[in-house]
Amino acid sequence: MGIRLNVNGVVHELDVEPDAPLLWVIRDELNLTGTKFGCGIAACGACTVHVNGKAMRSCSVPVGSAANAEITTIEGLGAGALTTVQEAWIEHQVPQCGYCQSGMIMAVSAFLAMNHAPTDDQLAAAITNICRCGTVPRIRAAVRALAARKDTGAP
Amino acid sequence: MMTRRKFLIGGATAAGALIVGYGLWPSRRLARANLLAAKSGERFVATWIKIANDDIITVVIPHCDMGTGIFTSLSQMAADELDADWTKVRAETAPADPLFANGPLAEGFALNEENMTVDSIPTFLRGTAANSLRIIAEYMDVQTTGGSSSVRLTGVYGMRIAGAAVREMLVKAAAARMSAPVEAFRTEMSRVIHVASGKSFGYGELAVEAAQYSPSSHPKLKTKSAYKLVGKPIQRLDIPAKVNGTVHYGIDTKLPDMWYGAIRISPVFGGKLVSVNEARVAQSRGVKQVVRLDDAVVVLADRFWRARNAADALEPVFDNAGNGDVSSKTIRNLHLTAMKNGKIKQDLSTGAGADALKNGTLVERIYNVPYLAHAPMEPVNTTALYNKDGTLEVWAGTQDGLGSRAFCAKTAGVHLDKVTFHLLPSGGSFGRRLPGQWNFLTYAVKTAMAVPGVPVKLVFTREQDMQHDFYRPNVTSRFKATVDKDGMPVAWVNDYTTAHDPNSEAHIFYGVPNQAYGAVKVATHVPTGPWRSVEASWHGFFVESFIDELAQQANRDPVEYRRALLKGKPRHLATLNLAAEKAGWGTPLPPGRGRGIAMVECFGTVVADVAEVEVTDDGALKVHRFTSAADCGMAVNPDGFKAQMEGGVIFGLSAALYGEITIDQGAVVQQNFPDYEIVRLAECPAIEVYIHESYAPLGGAGEPGVPPVAPAVTNAIFAATGVRIHELPVKNHSLGKAARQSTSL
Numbered sequence: 001m002g003i004r005l006n007v008n009g010v011v012h013e014l015d016v017e018p019d020a021p022l023l024w025v026i027r028d029e030l031n032l033t034g035t036k037f038g039c040g041i042a043a044c045g046a047c048t049v050h051v052n053g054k055a056m057r058s059c060s061v062p063v064g065s066a067a068n069a070e071i072t073t074i075e076g077l078g079a080g081a082l083t084t085v086q087e088a089w090i091e092h093q094v095p096q097c098g099y100c101q102s103g104m105i106m107a108v109s110a111f112l113a114m115n116h117a118p119t120d121d122q123l124a125a126a127i128t129n130i131c132r133c134g135t136v137p138r139i140r141a142a143v144r145a146l147a148a149r150k151d152t153g154a155p
Numbered sequence: 156m157m158t159r160r161k162f163l164i165g166g167a168t169a170a171g172a173l174i175v176g177y178g179l180w181p182s183r184r185l186a187r188a189n190l191l192a193a194k195s196g197e198r199f200v201a202t203w204i205k206i207a208n209d210d211i212i213t214v215v216i217p218h219c220d221m222g223t224g225i226f227t228s229l230s231q232m233a234a235d236e237l238d239a240d241w242t243k244v245r246a247e248t249a250p251a252d253p254l255f256a257n258g259p260l261a262e263g264f265a266l267n268e269e270n271m272t273v274d275s276i277p278t279f280l281r282g283t284a285a286n287s288l289r290i291i292a293e294y295m296d297v298q299t300t301g302g303s304s305s306v307r308l309t310g311v312y313g314m315r316i317a318g319a320a321v322r323e324m325l326v327k328a329a330a331a332r333m334s335a336p337v338e339a340f341r342t343e344m345s346r347v348i349h350v351a352s353g354k355s356f357g358y359g360e361l362a363v364e365a366a367q368y369s370p371s372s373h374p375k376l377k378t379k380s381a382y383k384l385v386g387k388p389i390q391r392l393d394i395p396a397k398v399n400g401t402v403h404y405g406i407d408t409k410l411p412d413m414w415y416g417a418i419r420i421s422p423v424f425g426g427k428l429v430s431v432n433e434a435r436v437a438q439s440r441g442v443k444q445v446v447r448l449d450d451a452v453v454v455l456a457d458r459f460w461r462a463r464n465a466a467d468a469l470e471p472v473f474d475n476a477g478n479g480d481v482s483s484k485t486i487r488n489l490h491l492t493a494m495k496n497g498k499i500k501q502d503l504s505t506g507a508g509a510d511a512l513k514n515g516t517l518v519e520r521i522y523n524v525p526y527l528a529h530a531p532m533e534p535v536n537t538t539a540l541y542n543k544d545g546t547l548e549v550w551a552g553t554q555d556g557l558g559s560r561a562f563c564a565k566t567a568g569v570h571l572d573k574v575t576f577h578l579l580p581s582g583g584s585f586g587r588r589l590p591g592q593w594n595f596l597t598y599a600v601k602t603a604m605a606v607p608g609v610p611v612k613l614v615f616t617r618e619q620d621m622q623h624d625f626y627r628p629n630v631t632s633r634f635k636a637t638v639d640k641d642g643m644p645v646a647w648v649n650d651y652t653t654a655h656d657p658n659s660e661a662h663i664f665y666g667v668p669n670q671a672y673g674a675v676k677v678a679t680h681v682p683t684g685p686w687r688s689v690e691a692s693w694h695g696f697f698v699e700s701f702i703d704e705l706a707q708q709a710n711r712d713p714v715e716y717r718r719a720l721l722k723g724k725p726r727h728l729a730t731l732n733l734a735a736e737k738a739g740w741g742t743p744l745p746p747g748r749g750r751g752i753a754m755v756e757c758f759g760t761v762v763a764d765v766a767e768v769e770v771t772d773d774g775a776l777k778v779h780r781f782t783s784a785a786d787c788g789m790a791v792n793p794d795g796f797k798a799q800m801e802g803g804v805i806f807g808l809s810a811a812l813y814g815e816i817t818i819d820q821g822a823v824v825q826q827n828f829p830d831y832e833i834v835r836l837a838e839c840p841a842i843e844v845y846i847h848e849s850y851a852p853l854g855g856a857g858e859p860g861v862p863p864v865a866p867a868v869t870n871a872i873f874a875a876t877g878v879r880i881h882e883l884p885v886k887n888h889s890l891g892k893a894a895r896q897s898t899s900l
Contacts, residue, residue, distance in 0.1 A: 017440070020458075020460050021460055024458065024459055024460040027459075028409075028415070028458050028459055028460075029458075031409065032400075033400070033403070033406075033407040033409075034399070034400020034401065035400070036404075036406075036532070036533070036582070037406065037534065037614070038532050038533075038534070038617065039617040039827050039828050040616055040617055040618075040827075041617075041827055041828075041829075043827060043828040043829050044532070044617075044828050046532055073400070074399060074400035075399070075400055077399075078399075082398070082399070086398040086399060089394075089398045090390070090394055090395060090398060093390060093391060093394060093794055093795075093798060094394075094398075095222070095393075095394050095397035095398065096222035096223065096224070096583075096798060096802055097220075097221055097222030097397075097531070097532065097533070097580070097581060097582050097583040097584075098222065098393070098394075098396075098397030098398075098402055098580075098582070099222075099404060099531075099532040099533045099582025099583060100532045100582075101397055101398060102400045105398060123836060124835070124836040124837035124839075125837065127835075127836050128835055128836070128837070129835070130532070130828060130833045130835060131532070131805075131833075132530060132531055132532045132583045132585070132806070132833060133222050133532075133583055133802045133805075133806075134801060134802030134803065134804065134805025134806050134834075135798075135801075135802065135805075136805060136834070136835060136836050136839040137801045137804075137805070137839055137841075137842045138798070138801065139836065140836060140839060
């Protein structure tokens with residue numbers, strides 16, 4: 001019993017089963033509801049968070065496996081300020097219902113940290129999140145604009 | 156007489172009449188509105204419009220935000236008439252209270268539909284007419300968001316009127332202060348300015364006095380040339396909160412000491428719960444209670460994942476309500492039998508109708524579209540608290556807050572006054588959260604009533620959401636046409652299956668002299684409901700596929716063939732031409748590629764799409780490009796309108812390529828996204844959207860982008876391969892070289 005979880009720089013001691021999904025621990029134990037439930041089987045990406053900087057679909061990550069890792073959720077992404085990715089999302093008016101966008105932004109941010117100027121094909125191969133409203137054309141446009149900028153990279 | 160439901164959900168087109176407008180609240184209603192929805196330092200000046208001391212104007216929207224941008228476009232319409240400083244305009248959701256019903260707008264719209272205008276109402280009765288509409292509204296539990304109607308109804312007949320009326324009231328207040336005539340003032344950037352002296356007042360300082368005046372139901376409205384906000388691509392008000400995770404959707408509701416519910420519903424629709432193995436979860440950590448419902452079982456626990464794991468372990472047994480043998484195949488046979496032997500209810504007939512089939516060459520085709528799930532990204536969910544004093548409080552995202560409140564009251568068997576309903580933003584809806592489809596409210600209220608005093612949050616897993624939806628119907632449609640020596644249609648006879656009434660969306664805008672339509676009812680146990688673009692989602696595919704086949708048979712270019720049938724239809728012709736021109740219709744393409752065109756009118760908007768596809772010899776399909784042209788009269792927010800069209804292409808493409816809900820042993824086969832694919836970045840074509848302004852009455856935006864997508868793609872596939880697809884989705888068809896000869900008709 002007792003799992004140490006470092007989320008957005010805050011360490012929590014949690015009394016939860018090690019096989020509890022990280023998503024639900026983040027949402028229901030820590031009340032960080034920006035991370036969303038979409039499918040429960042890592043198929044849609046709405047629950048994407050960063051685990052040690054890597055994009056992970058938290059609905060399918062047992063919390064025990066993330067103990068002591070550095071976890072970042074959408075709430076902790078920019079440390080109080082908007083990131084370049086979030087700014088691009090506003091500039092390109094990406095979200096519609098917005099429900100998938102936390103996961104999209106987390107997935108794209110981790111990807112751009114590794115590849116500052118991806119091609120469309122590289123982006124499409126890396127980002128397989130689902131948006132039901134159909135914002136993918138604008139996501140592509142926003143990432144193209146980021147890729148064309150020199151200061152991309154700060155996730 | 157148009158029924159309310161038909162009107163609100165099924166869509167209708169505006170008839171270009173003068174604006175009658177909504178009867179704004181008389182000033183005595185403001186006190187109650189302030190009690191319900193005004194914070195300290197702000198007050199309502201008229202219906203939907205609050206002005207605070209610090210000049211912040213809040214437009215209180217009688218709709219839900221499900222992502223279509225209406226909070227912004229409706230605020231633009233009110234703020235423009237109000238001459239407001241846009242940087243000080245906010246939007247918020249109206250309470251689910253009869254005072255904020257939007258039903259009267261529908262009534263006003265219906266009046267206009269019947270070509271009733273302000274001029275047709277005697278002057279001395281005008282106020283009464285408007286007032287009676289308001290009174291009707293207060294007894295109508297309608298606050299719907301659907302039918303692509305928010306801008307067309309609430310905007311045109313409500314927000315503009317309210318904004319203009321409030322502007323006049325603010326001017327009156329300034330005039331009274333200066334003892335000057337109202338003509339001496341102008342308004343700009345949230346200030347009333349005395350023209351001669353230059354003295355000015357902020358809206359905030361005039362608000363209290365302005366609220367004393369009665370709002371005019373027929374205030375002077377701006378003409379188009381005076382718009383400062385309407386027609387501009389203004390950034391959406393809701394987007395900043397949607398990039399940092401701070402929007403509070405229904406699923407994010409959390410109350411002290413709340414229990415979480417996971418549900419298992421009978422896989423076969425309507426099946427009754429027979430047994431559960433409660434012993435398997437009795438010792439599970441956090442499990443509080445198992446609630447048995449008629450056709451479902453809910454596990455309540457202190458955390459959602461514990462409830463869900465316990466629900467998985469329960470092994471519930473349901474009966475099959477006599478539907479255990481129903482499959483997609485048996486339903487298909489029902490359709491074909493009904494088409495052949497069933498009683499076809501005749502709908503519209505023009506010219507000689509079906510009798511005209513006697514002359515000319517007969518062409519006959521049958522098409523089919525499958526059931527589809529809405530699958531919004533936020534699975535349906537509801538939080539409910541049934542108090543021991545018999546009051547009920549409910550939190551959810553639905554497409555009708557006030558209707559949901561009445562529905563919960565009815566479900567609980569309590570008076571409306573005992574129920575509070577908190578309408579929250581929806582993570583997508585697409586029709587899923589409209590009235591008639593509120594199984595999530597029903598289960599949550601019943602569960603809450605089993606544990607009085609405990610707040611319960613019931614969340615459907617994706618599997619439950621997908622298997623217990625109200626699906627876009629599976630529809631079969633048959634066409635018979637005769638053509639003249641040039642291959643142009645002379646008779647057009649279309650019969651199709653329906654669960655309800657005939658659909659006006661089957662009626663074509665093409666100039667065919669003899670037309671007849673009929674619908675045959677087919678009843679199944681599969682629940683169906685409106686799905687983004689409703690009837691147009693199937694008739695669009697049927698009509699635009701068949702017209703393409705007629706063009707093919709006539710050896711004529713599909714665009715040119717359609718043009719020849721659009722005499723007297725300037726909006727349609729212009730939209731078709733715009734799409735064709737921008738897509739480079741007729742210019743050479745690399746081998747393996749083809750273009751297809753389709754055009755559909757629904758919810759007052761005409762959309763023409765050109766799809767450009769590539770099919771390889773081994774049958775791999777890639778949709779490279781979509782060119783959309785749309786005539787919505789005028790776009791209130793052109794960028795927001797384009798976003799809806801782009802989203803419509805992706806939504807329509809997902810359905811066309813992959814979308815299919817199938818039935819086996821009475822239950823839905825698909826469970827989650829791997830079985831119900833959505834177009835992602837990798838399959839996302841290049842999309843261009845062009846707006847054609849015709850100054851027709853404002854058309855809808857949320858839905859009209861969807862219907863032309865599937866036929867544009869299948870017509871393009873035909874152009875590329877010679878394979879004609881009569882049944883969706885495309886994924887079920889072989890498109891490779893080997894399959895091509897055998898499948899083309």
